Amino acid sequence: LIDAVRLVGLNGAYAGLGVGVVLAVGPLRRRLSTVDLVLLGYCVGFCLAGIVAAQLALVNALPGLWLNVAFASGSLAIGAGIARRRPRLPRGAAPTVAWGLPDSAILATALGVVGLTAVRFAGLPLGAWDGFAIWAAKARALQLWGGVSAPLFHDPAYVRTHMNYPLLLPSLEAGELRALGRVDGMLLHLELISLLAAFAAGLIVLLRLCGTSPATRAVIVVGVVASPAVLSNLATNYADVPLALFIALGLVTLGAWIVDADKTWLFLTWLFFSAAILTKNEGTLFVVAAFASAMTLRPAPGGHRRHLVAGAAATLAVGMPWAVFSAVNHLTDQDFSLAQLERPTFMLDRIDRITPAAGQLVHDITAWDIFWPAFALAAVIALFGGRTRQVRFIIVWTALSYLGLVTVYWASRLPIQEHLTNSAGRVVTSIAIGLFVFAAPLASTPRPSAQPTSPRPATA
Amino acid sequence: MAEHVARVRLDCHRALSLVFVVAGLAAAAIKLGVALAGGPHAAAAADGLALPPGAMVTISPAEVERVRSLLRPGDRFYVVAPGAPGAVMSPIVGDRILLSFTLLPNVMVDGPGAADVVIDSHGAPLPRWIMRQARVRLDRDLVVYRIAGRGGSG
Numbered sequence: 001l002i003d004a005v006r007l008v009g010l011n012g013a014y015a016g017l018g019v020g021v022v023l024a025v026g027p028l029r030r031r032l033s034t035v036d037l038v039l040l041g042y043c044v045g046f047c048l049a050g051i052v053a054a055q056l057a058l059v060n061a062l063p064g065l066w067l068n069v070a071f072a073s074g075s076l077a078i079g080a081g082i083a084r085r086r087p088r089l090p091r092g093a094a095p096t097v098a099w100g101l102p103d104s105a106i107l108a109t110a111l112g113v114v115g116l117t118a119v120r121f122a123g124l125p126l127g128a129w130d131g132f133a134i135w136a137a138k139a140r141a142l143q144l145w146g147g148v149s150a151p152l153f154h155d156p157a158y159v160r161t162h163m164n165y166p167l168l169l170p171s172l173e174a175g176e177l178r179a180l181g182r183v184d185g186m187l188l189h190l191e192l193i194s195l196l197a198a199f200a201a202g203l204i205v206l207l208r209l210c211g212t213s214p215a216t217r218a219v220i221v222v223g224v225v226a227s228p229a230v231l232s233n234l235a236t237n238y239a240d241v242p243l244a245l246f247i248a249l250g251l252v253t254l255g256a257w258i259v260d261a262d263k264t265w266l267f268l269t270w271l272f273f274s275a276a277i278l279t280k281n282e283g284t285l286f287v288v289a290a291f292a293s294a295m296t297l298r299p300a301p302g303g304h305r306r307h308l309v310a311g312a313a314a315t316l317a318v319g320m321p322w323a324v325f326s327a328v329n330h331l332t333d334q335d336f337s338l339a340q341l342e343r344p345t346f347m348l349d350r351i352d353r354i355t356p357a358a359g360q361l362v363h364d365i366t367a368w369d370i371f372w373p374a375f376a377l378a379a380v381i382a383l384f385g386g387r388t389r390q391v392r393f394i395i396v397w398t399a400l401s402y403l404g405l406v407t408v409y410w411a412s413r414l415p416i417q418e419h420l421t422n423s424a425g426r427v428v429t430s431i432a433i434g435l436f437v438f439a440a441p442l443a444s445t446p447r448p449s450a451q452p453t454s455p456r457p458a459t460a
Numbered sequence: 461m462a463e464h465v466a467r468v469r470l471d472c473h474r475a476l477s478l479v480f481v482v483a484g485l486a487a488a489a490i491k492l493g494v495a496l497a498g499g500p501h502a503a504a505a506a507d508g509l510a511l512p513p514g515a516m517v518t519i520s521p522a523e524v525e526r527v528r529s530l531l532r533p534g535d536r537f538y539v540v541a542p543g544a545p546g547a548v549m550s551p552i553v554g555d556r557i558l559l560s561f562t563l564l565p566n567v568m569v570d571g572p573g574a575a576d577v578v579i580d581s582h583g584a585p586l587p588r589w590i591m592r593q594a595r596v597r598l599d600r601d602l603v604v605y606r607i608a609g610r611g612g613s614g
Contacts, residue, residue, distance in 0.1 A: 113495050137561040144565045152560070157538075157570035160557050219484030226491035370487050377480050384473035443480045 003180055003187065006065060010179040011042070011194050013068035018045025020075025023083045028264045035099040036205045039107070043202025044268075045072070046195060047246065047275040051318060053171035054278045058321050060147030062171060064178035102214035103204060109218075110200040110225045117231055118193040122186060131189070131237030134161050135170055140183055142167070142174035154329040164331040166322045168278035169239045189237040196234065199245040200225050203437065206252050206268075212444035219374075220440040224248075224433060229369045233429065239280050244430040246276035247286050248437035251397065254290055255390050255441055261303025266311045274318040276430075281333070282405070286430050287315055289400035293393050335419065340411040353416045357409035360420045361402060361428055368432035378439035387442060394438045401431055524562045527579060530604055536567050538575035578605045 019041030023029055032040065049068060056062055063071070138161070141150035148167075152158045169191075176191045177183055200221055207217045224230055224245075233241045250272035257265035273290070276283035291312040299305060325331075340346055366372045375394075382391050405427060412419050531537065539556040559579065560568045569575050 109492065113492065116496065133557040133561055137557075137564070140561065140564050151567045152564075155567070155570065157568045158560060159570075161560065213481075215481040215485065219481060219488055222488040222492065223484060226488060226495045228491065228494050231495065374480070374484060374487075377476065377483075381473060381476045381480060384469050384476065439480075443477060 006179045006181075007176065007190065007194075010065050010068060010176060011046075011197075013065070013072040014045040014049045014194075014198070015042040016045065016072030017048055017068070017075045018042055020072070020077070020079030021045070021048060023076075023079030025264060025267060027262070028268075029083060031097075031209060032205070033097075033099045035103075036208065039201035040205040043198045043205070043249070044271060045075075046198035047271050049175070050168045050172045050275050051271075051278060053175050054167040055321055057142055057147045057167050057171045057174075058325055060145065060149050062142055062146045062174055062178070064175060068175065068179075097208055100214075103208065103217070106204060106214070106218045106221050107201070110204075110221050111197060113222075113226045114193055114197045114200065117196075117234075118190055121190055121193055121235060130162075134165065135173070135237050135239060136185065136188055137161055138165075138167070138170035139173035139177060139188060142170050143177040143183060148325065154331070159334070162334075163329075164326050164333050165239070165280060166278045166283075166319070168275060169242055189235065192234045192237065192242060195242055195245060196225060196230075199249065202249060203252070206249065206256075207440050210252065210256055210441045210444065212440050216440050216444050220437055223369075223371075223374070224437065227369050230433070233426070238426060240426040240429040241433075243276055243279040243283050243286075244433040246272050246279060247283065247290075247430040248434045250276060250287070251290060251394070251434050251438050252441065254294055255393055255438060257300075257303070258294060258297055258389055258393055259300060261300040261307075263307060266307060270311055270315050273315045277315065277319040278322065282408075282427055282430070284316070284319065285404040285408075286397075286401050286434070288312070289397050289404060291315075292400055293396035296396055297389055297393060335414050336408050336412050340413075341407070347411060350410060353410050353412075354406060356416055357406050357420060357424075360424045361405055361409075364425045365402075365428045365431050367425070368428065369436070371432045371436035375435035375439045375442075378443035382442035390438075390442055394435065394442070398431060398435065524559070527559070527604060528563060531563065531566050531577060534566075535576045536569045536574060537563060537577040537579055538569050538572045540572075540578065540580040572607075576607055578607065580605075 015038060019037060021044050022032070022037055022041050028040075029037065049063075049071070052071070053063055137152060141152040144150065148154065152161060153163060172195075173188050173191045176194075177188065180187060203221055203224075204217060207220065212220075230241055250269050253265045253268040253272060256262075257269065273283075273287040277287055291308055294308055295305060299308075379391050379395075382388070409416065409419060409424075537559070539559050556568075572578050
């Protein structure tokens with residue numbers, strides 16, 4: 001029971017941190033009901049807590065329960081102060097889509113699945129290799145040392161633990177272990193269940209802001225949260241599903257920016273994509289592909305490509321401290337290096353690797369649940385509904401991400417079949433879940449009287 | 461004509477949206493049923509796995525506990541694990557990674573020269589200097605040596 005109270009307290013601190021941030025972002029706050037505020041606040045706070053923990057781990061100051069509570073208190077105080085000083089809008093000037101029974105049912109279903117899965121996870125020892133040897137080991141080292149002073153992050157003896165992987169996921173798990181006050185391999189991966197809950201909470205609100213119908217929201221939110229493929233992958237304590245959840249949220253917000261160019265969407269995109277690049281190295285590939293895809297479209301009225309460039313630069317800047325640490329400590333990827341792409345002879349010698357890699361990746365993307373057919377149907381619906389810009393955005397993102405992954409396998413030093421067998425099914429997770437989640441705005445049919453898709457109030 | 465095309469397009473949009481929602485909700489309901497019934501991870505839970513699947517390691521949980529009991533706080537250990545970085549994962553390398561996790565906070569080192577304790581899970585030939593200095597053999601099944609004159613703070 002004490003463990004449960006501590007974990008609820010930690011997640012409450014994440015929610016407080018995020019609510020304070022959302023309160024401070026005026027245009028966003030004005031479009032949200034109180035329930036929306038708490039749900040989106042939890043999602044935002046979870047991402048922000050992960051980003052902060054990953055940065056503090058670099059200076060050996062990993063936060064535990066009480067430091068997270070202090071962050072939440074500070075954030076709430078500042079957010080409330082900013083909100084109070086903001087002039088009140090006239091009644092009706094800032095329309096809020098009322099929180100109703102359908103969304104309550106979606107939320108209850110999602111949280112029910114999450115709660116049930118949490119109970120099962122609590123009795124499920126880590127049984128998958130990388131989840132045990134890489135991610136759990138890093139979390140345990142961070143919990144014990146408080147940061148990267150642990151030999152596991154720089155001593156060549158630990159070269160097998162993929163020392164160049166970034167720190168967000170193990171930092172969150174180490175924060176949970178610190179809140180528990182002990183190392184518990186049976187509870188460590190409950191942090192991933194908290195992340196799933198935060199994802200569901202945030203996605204419901206974002207899809208409401210995008211003007212999707214309750215039925216579409218139910219299909220997408222429950223479709224991800226209850227997906228056997230998602231749940232079984234989360235149980236392994238691998239970082240692929242967490243990365244995919246951050247990428248999916250970022251795609252939704254960047255896709256919304258394409259429609260109305262509201263900068264609040266870019267702030268949320270920065271947050272979700274920053275969490276993504278601090279989760280796994282391929283997160284950078286998916287993030288760069290998303291910004292590059294958005295750049296190919298003419299911005300909506302009021303938007304500028306320089307906003308996108310600034311957003312991309314700010315996102316990549318979040319990953320710089322880890323990149324510097326990796327460079328200083330020579331933490332290079334054993335399997336792949338960008339420098340290999342600059343060696344034409346090396347690449348030409350391995351050109352026969354392209355075909356198996358390309359085929360296996362397509363096979364693995366289409367094997368993920370029913371995500372691919374659902375996206376394909378939604379894309380057709382969007383074309384009939386005139387949402388061609390969003391369709392172009394997601395298809396270009398998918399193509400760039402796919403080509404990037406093929407290139408990685410092409411240039412990898414590992415035997416191609418071994419490399420594909422061990423990883424291809426997992427690295428495509430972000431593409432599969434990203435496509436499925438993006439099906440929601442594609443398949444939605446805004447009613448003639450629907451609210452504007454922007455989180456900006458009508459009078460702003 | 462243009463009006464007719466627009467109407468057909470709208471009808472197609474509505475029909476496909478209906479298909480998306482109905483099929484999507486049906487799929488979500490099926491997934492919910494699977495999740496409530498136990499899900500694919502229930503089988504793994506029933507196995508009670510306490511360590512990664514055996515194909516990658518040769519050390520049992522009991523042996524890990526025995527090694528742990530032999531280490532003193534602050535002991536730095538070396539696991540005899542031939543194989544260069546980038547080589548195909550072998551059980552020997554698997555043992556090394558397993559111990560690097562399970563023996564935390566004891567720190568693993570990448571050579572016997574800096575180690576207080578040497579662990580050999582495969583009976584691989586040890587460097588001669590270790591054999592000269594390894595006065596104390598701590599465990600007979602899983603070969604664990606303490607280098608003479610070295611030890612942690614315990």
